[in-house]
Amino acid sequence: MIKRFLARAVRSNEFYVLLVIVALGVVIQVRSGQFFTANNLVDIANAMVVPGLFAIGAFLVIVSGGIDVSFPALASLAVYATTRVLVDTGYTGGVWLPFLLAMVLGGLLGAFNGLFIARLALPTLIITLGTASVFSGVMQGVLNSVQIPNIPPSMEAFGTATLFVARNPESGLTSNMPVSFLILVAVLALAFVLLRFTMFGRGIYAIGGDESAAARAGFKVRRIKFWLYVIVGVIAAVAGLIRTSMMGQMHPTNLLGMEMMVIAAVVLGGTAITGGTGSLTGVMLGTLLITIVQNSMILIGIPTFWQGFSLGLLIIVGTGISAVQLARSGNRLRAAV
Amino acid sequence: MADSVIAVRGVTKSFSGVKALKGVDLEIRPGEIHCLAGENGSGKSTLIKVISGVYTPDEGTIELNGTAHSRLAPIDAIMGGVQVIYQDFSVFPNLSVMENLALNTELASKRKLVNWRRFRRIAEEAVAQIDFKVDLDARVGTLSVADRQLVAISRALMHDAKLIIMDEPTTALTKKEVDALFRIILDLKARGISILFVSHKLEEVFEISERFTILRNGEVAATCLPEELDRRKFSYFMTGREFEDGRFTLTNRSDEPVLEATGLGLQGGFEDVTFALHGGEILGITGLLGSGRTELALTLFGAFRADAGELRIKGRPVTFHGVRDAVDAGVGYVPEDRLTEGLFLERSIGDNIVIAEIDNVAVSAGVYDDTRKRAEADRWISELRIAAHDQDNAASTLSGGNQQRIVLAKWLATRPDILILNGPTVGVDIGSKHDIHQILQQLAGEGIAVIVISDDIPEVIQNCNRILLLKAGRIVQELDPATTSEAQLAALMTSDTTGGQQ
Structure with missing residues (x-):
């Protein structure tokens, strides 16, 4: 039983990502003695929340055979509009309303994506590149976005709400585990159930495997795609709202540019960029790896500008591995013919 | 008239003015192995899509199990026991055999949630029908072509199939695999299931087919028994031309x-x-x-x-x-796989023809003369009788035979010895x-x-x-x-x- 589990694990991508994470952790630990400390681990968990949520959304899209680069712009617009309205009306109520508003807006913007993607036979990359520009254009032009320095008090409170505090006994530094980490866990659980136990979720995999076969099997391909982008819009808006709450201010362009790093995390975790395969475990490991690289390299005294370099390298290695695997399975196929 | 599983009567179907089917009749009896033959563009696939409910015919009726329909929805066809196995088998390479087998059934019964135990039960039932031994947890992408076909067949049988339509079923199979497939088909026949082969090659399914319907230009050119058919006649019915074997x-x-x-x-x-x-x-x-x-x-x-x-x-x-x-x-070379080695499918017909002799139509290094290029391309189009309306159309818009002629033209243009x-x-x-x-x-x-x-x-x-x-x-x-x-x-x-x- 354990043997079989191990045999399967060795063949999976996730296993290797985990190895890399452990190796990286050990290296940082040896060099700085700071990696396996309670406060550092909490810091990493904290930093994972927003990219992790985005990664779940990006993963759903990539599994369906698409690619979405509009989610940071979508989240920015949804959250900017929410914050603007609430600040302007002097809202002082609970945090549920900002979440609800942002999610509704995110869902609507996702529906905008979904409408085009379900109706037009265009590459999703092109469509979402377009809608990303539309979203940020609306935000910066129509809404005339500026930084909003003070956000509704309930959002601010939520952003600083803490599950527990981790303290490093040596340095005395403390790190807060944010409540929003629970949201990441909850969304992860929901995504898992959706993918594993609903026909909608299996439909996402089926479409990513072979779209015309999915249609012939009886999946309502257009409807699935449409709702998929709505869901992704909602998840992105939640991530954006958490980021704004944690920062204590609405910075309209703060999220923009995150898409590459998020997609890299998803692909590093073993999700095939061609769609159809991948696991949420892999997505979380990929996100963790990238977060560690971003957060902890400073611990071993590597200047921050090397971060971009190492991230780029990770992306090339990560996608390279899956490309090689794809080529290999292609060869096997040809041999079988 | 329930002595036929499906009877197509006088079906006409046109697409933007072009008649793909002109009053076609086709009748398939229970337990019959029927071969539908025809060249590319003869209306074979249109007819299949009419039978499976994908297209609605403009005129004519489809009698399914004795009930006449003037229009048939895909779901009616499936409920009536019609199953199509496409050339690509319509399987999901990224999913397990089990899921491939169970998804259709679950979708047909409009389930919203997944019960993996039920999935496995359905899959086991499906493979048992043709005694197909396969690891249900294997990914379909890792199976051989023959096994993928068996997955598709097992899946088709789950829907109480009365008629299984198979599009070019033997093209990618080895001799041994074809024999195994034919054994399964004979077994299905013994159970009263009809098979409709769709093919454009006589050799492929000749030995097993009991009746042939040959389409040409959207009309039935012949319906006959295998005894009445040989390669010459088959070619004649398919093309309407007599070919003397010009040695x-x-x-x-x-x-x-x-x-x-x-x-x-x-x-x-x-x-x-x-x-x-x-x-x-x-x-x-x-x-x-x-x-x-x-x-x-x-x-x-x-x-x-x-x-x-x-x-x-x-x-x-x-x-x-x-x-x-x-x-x-x-030396000129016309490759085996013209689609990947011989043609730029998305580029125009003219571009494809002149590509190998691009230097000859150049005015100076790196710049080519469009008029000369067009004249050259037109010359080859007429010389090799390539059925191209316009040399600016993409090569992918042509049929296989015409694409092959483009590849030929491309090399002839280099004047090879x-x-x-x-x-x-x-x-x-x-x-x-x-x-x-x-x-x-x-x-x-x-x-x-x-x-x-x-x-x-x-x-x-x-x-x-x-x-x-x-x-x-x-x-x-x-x-x-x-x-x-x-x-x-x-x-x-x-x-x-x-x-x-x-």
Whole structure:
């Protein structure tokens, strides 16, 4: 039983990502003695929340055979509009309303994506590149976005709400585990159930495997795609709202540019960029790896500008591995013919 | 009238004014193995889509299990027991066998949630029907083509199938796999399930089909029994043309050989290949897949470099460092897989024709003359009778036969002395096949040396003046097509004399 589990694990991508994470952790630990400390681990968990949520959304899209680069712009617009309205009306109520508003807006913007993607036979990359520009254009032009320095008090409170505090006994530094980490866990659980136990979720995999076969099997391909982008819009808006709450201010362009790093995390975790395969475990490991690289390299005294370099390298290695695997399975196929 | 599973009566269907089907009748009896044949564009696929409810006919009725419908929804067809197995099998390569088998059933019963135990039960039931032994947890992408087909068949049987339509079912299968498939089909027949094969090759399904319906230009050209059919008649019904088997006769043989290979060898490909080719000859090189025939062709074309032996062109020894050298030496190559090796499918027909001789239509280095290019492309389009409305259309808009002609035109435009064709008529319909053969014979008549590499036995016998039989990388025999029958050649090809392949 354990043997079989191990045999399967060795063949999976996730296993290797985990190895890399452990190796990286050990290296940082040896060099700085700071990696396996309670406060550092909490810091990493904290930093994972927003990219992790985005990664779940990006993963759903990539599994369906698409690619979405509009989610940071979508989240920015949804959250900017929410914050603007609430600040302007002097809202002082609970945090549920900002979440609800942002999610509704995110869902609507996702529906905008979904409408085009379900109706037009265009590459999703092109469509979402377009809608990303539309979203940020609306935000910066129509809404005339500026930084909003003070956000509704309930959002601010939520952003600083803490599950527990981790303290490093040596340095005395403390790190807060944010409540929003629970949201990441909850969304992860929901995504898992959706993918594993609903026909909608299996439909996402089926479409990513072979779209015309999915249609012939009886999946309502257009409807699935449409709702998929709505869901992704909602998840992105939640991530954006958490980021704004944690920062204590609405910075309209703060999220923009995150898409590459998020997609890299998803692909590093073993999700095939061609769609159809991948696991949420892999997505979380990929996100963790990238977060560690971003957060902890400073611990071993590597200047921050090397971060971009190492991230780029990770992306090339990560996608390279899956490309090689794809080529290999292609060869096997040809041999079988 | 319940003595037919499905009866199509007087069905007409047109697309933007073009009639794809003109009053077609088709009747399939319970437990019958029926073959629907026709060339590309004859309306075969349209008819299948009408039967499976994808298209609504403009006129006519479809009688399903005795009930007449003027329009049939896909779900009606499935409920009526009609199942289509497409050429690509419509399986999900990324999902497990179990899921592939169960998804359709679950979707048909409108389930919203997944119960993996029920999935497994459905899958076990599905494979049990044809006694198919397979690991239900394996990914379908890792299975062989034959196994994927069995997955598709098992899945189709889950819906209480009365009629299974199979699109070109044997194209990608080995002989052994075809036999296994036929055994399963006979077993299904014994259970009263009808099979409709869709094919454009007679050989494929001849031995098992009980009745043939042949479509031509959207009309039924013939409905007949296998006894009434032979290759000649089959070709006639498919194309409406009589083909006299125009055997190639050597008329214009050059005195000096244009190509001489002496002891040519390539690691892992072939060894000790020696032959001489004269202008005006059509030399057939035949052998099974893996006999080294493609490697030999690519070596002659400079894509591989031989590690032994010598190659002479017009008496001069040559070493090809790449394809460009071979082209400069006057060698043209029409590849086996024209879609990936021979054509830029998305580019225009004209671009494809002139690409190999792009330097000849250039005004100066790097800039080409559009007028000259167009004139050149038009010349080849008319010369090879390519059915192209406009040379600016993408090559992908043409049928297989016409695409093959473009590849041919492309190389003829370089005015080669030696033309190598690898599988020149694979996937090409009968009419185009005949035309391509005529073109080849005509080219040889003009003095070009032609090499045809093919495992299509009638093709090499009919078109070559000499045949080299390649086995496990060695030339084992030279044959004279005039004194060799098709059956003899087939036996020689598969016999195990060298103890090599298989």
